[in-house]
Amino acid sequence: MRPEYLAVNKLSKQYGNNLVVKEVDLVIRRGEAIGLLGANGAGKSTLIKSILGLVHSSQGSVEINASSSYLPEQPQMPISLSALSLLKFKCKTNRLPPSSAQQALDDVQLSKQVRNQAMREYSKGMRQRTSLALALCGEPQLIILDEPMSGLDALGRAEILQLLQQRKSAGTAFLMSSHIVSDMVQLCDRVLIMASGRVCETVELHDHSLEEAKDLEVRLAQWSHRHE
Numbered sequence: 001m002r003p004e005y006l007a008v009n010k011l012s013k014q015y016g017n018n019l020v021v022k023e024v025d026l027v028i029r030r031g032e033a034i035g036l037l038g039a040n041g042a043g044k045s046t047l048i049k050s051i052l053g054l055v056h057s058s059q060g061s062v063e064i065n066a067s068s069s070y071l072p073e074q075p076q077m078p079i080s081l082s083a084l085s086l087l088k089f090k091c092k093t094n095r096l097p098p099s100s101a102q103q104a105l106d107d108v109q110l111s112k113q114v115r116n117q118a119m120r121e122y123s124k125g126m127r128q129r130t131s132l133a134l135a136l137c138g139e140p141q142l143i144i145l146d147e148p149m150s151g152l153d154a155l156g157r158a159e160i161l162q163l164l165q166q167r168k169s170a171g172t173a174f175l176m177s178s179h180i181v182s183d184m185v186q187l188c189d190r191v192l193i194m195a196s197g198r199v200c201e202t203v204e205l206h207d208h209s210l211e212e213a214k215d216l217e218v219r220l221a222q223w224s225h226r227h228e
């Protein structure tokens, strides 16, 4: 059996009296991609932050047995730097070969000219590609992505999806939240539908077809209505 990269057991998170993540169980193995789907406020980002220890979980346990990286929903970028300087800095602090910086920026298709400009001059899509390059740089075994396609146009989404699929085929594991069901269906093996902090249903994907995407949309709408 493929190694377990992430094991989450009965994880809960409470803000004041508000229980926003409720007893979530989750296992991700090498080469698996798991999607988190849910309406605004369902608890996806809080679950991700609790897994990463960025917020203290109220209950439960998390085991990560892999090198990992994280793309936040709203990355804070040092905009006076260029993407290349930022990636080179990451390589230095993580003891990665300097060539990994150029490689990651090639992978996300940020042009040679743009990667040398200060990020304050970037469009939203260029910033998102830079954030993705940061998450992919050094080829971590487990990559956690909170809304990775945010700000990308249709072609950009297709390019990034293809890149993530290649990494997955090579054994990288993913946990990804997104509102774009069609993207999620193309990459993921399983999708966890969340509503009011709880995983209401786990949907296994088989042929990654349009029909599976439509079925997922219907299930998401049903669960989200029940928890309004």
Ligand SMILES: Nc1ncnc2c1ncn2[C@@H]1O[C@H](COP(=O)(O)OP(=O)(O)OP(=O)(O)O)[C@@H](O)[C@H]1O
Pocket: 015, 020, 038, 039, 040, 041, 042, 043, 044, 045, 046, 047, 073
């Ligand atoms: N720092 C915080 N303090 C108090 N409540 C919070 C905090 N962060 C999030 N919440 C609450 O937790 C709940 C879940 O929020 P979360 O951001 O995890 O949802 P989400 O599913 O990621 O939503 P979206 O799709 O809009 O990004 C919401 O009710 C939100 O108001």
